[in-house]
Ligand SMILES: Nc1nc2c(ncn2[C@@H]2O[C@H](COP(=O)(O)OP(=O)(O)OP(=O)(O)O)[C@@H](O)[C@H]2O)c(=O)[nH]1
C-alpha cells in the first residue's frame with residue numbers, strides 16, 4: 226500500500242512549523258487525514274500535537290548535556306541516532322493508509338540540507354519500494370523578506386537548489402510569509418523573484434519598489450549598516466553573487482510558489498501542488514466513488 230507525505234524543509238525561522246500547522250488545520254477542515262511527524266529534536270511548542278515526535282526517541286537537550294555538544298553537533302548526533310533506530314519510524318508509519326498525508330516537520334539547521342548525507346539516506350529509507358514506500362514531496366521554504374537583500378535571496382535559492390539535487394524526490398520551493406512583503410514589492414518585480422532573474426543583481430534596491438533607505442533600516446536590525454555596506458558592496462562580493470546567480474540560472478531548476486499562512490486559499494494552493502507532485506488523488510478516487518455510491522443508496 227502506498228503512503229503519501231511531504232517533508233517540510235528550509236532554513237531556521239522560515240516558517241516550516243507554522244506551515245505544517247496551517248496545512249494540518251486545512252486538511253482537517255477538508256476532512257482529510259494528516260499524520261504529523263516532528264523531526265526537530267529542539268522543537269518545544271506545537272499548534273497541533275505531533276502524532277510522532279523525535280523527542281520521544283532522543284532529545285537535543287539531553288544530547289547536548291551528555292555528549293557535551295553544541296546545538297548543531299547535537300542535531301547531527303540526533304539524526305545519526307535516528308538512522309540507527311529506524312524502527313521508530315517504521316512502527317509508527319507502517320500501518321498508515323493511503324488516505325493520510327504524512328507531514329514531516331524538519332529542523333532549520335542548514336547543515337542538514339547541504340553538508341552531510343543523512344537527509345538523502347533518510348529520504349531513501351522513507352521512499353524505498355517494498356518497505357515504507359512513501360510517495361514523498363519535498364517542500365523547501367525560504368522567507369520572502371529575503372527579497373529585500375538580493376545576495377541573501379540568491380544564497381537561499383542556492384541552498385534550495387542544493388536540497389533539490391541532494392534529495393532526488395519531487396520538490397517544490399516556497400516563498401513563505403508573503404504577507405510581510407505585500408505592498409513593499411511591485412507585482413511585476415515579484416515575478417523576477419518567483420523565477421530567479423540574475424539581472425536583479427544589477428538593479429538598485431530602489432528600482433524594485435522599495436527605497437534604499439528602507440532596506441538599510443532592515444539591515445540595521447541585524448547589525449551595523451555601515452559595516453554591512455562596506456562588506457557587502459565590494460567588487461569581489463559582487464562577482465561572487467554574479468557567479469552564484471549564474472549557476473542558479475544555468476541549472477534553471479528553481480522557481481517559487483507563494484505562501485501566506487494567514488490566507489486559507491494560499492495554503493490550499495500549495496496543498497494542490499503537493500497533491501499533484503505525489504499524485505495523491507490517483508489513489509483516492511476509487512474510494513470516493515464508493516463512498517458516493519453508498520450515500521446515493
Ligand atoms: N507574518 C507571518 N509570519 C509567519 C508566517 N509563517 C511563520 N511566521 C512567523 O515566523 C516565525 C518562525 O516561524 P516557525 O514556523 O517557527 O519557523 P520554523 O521554520 O519552523 O523555525 P525553526 O523550526 O526554528 O527552524 C514565527 O514567529 C511565526 O509566527 C507567515 O506566513 N506570516
Ligand SMILES: [Mg+2]
Nearest residue numbers: 241242265268
Ligand atoms: Mg520549526
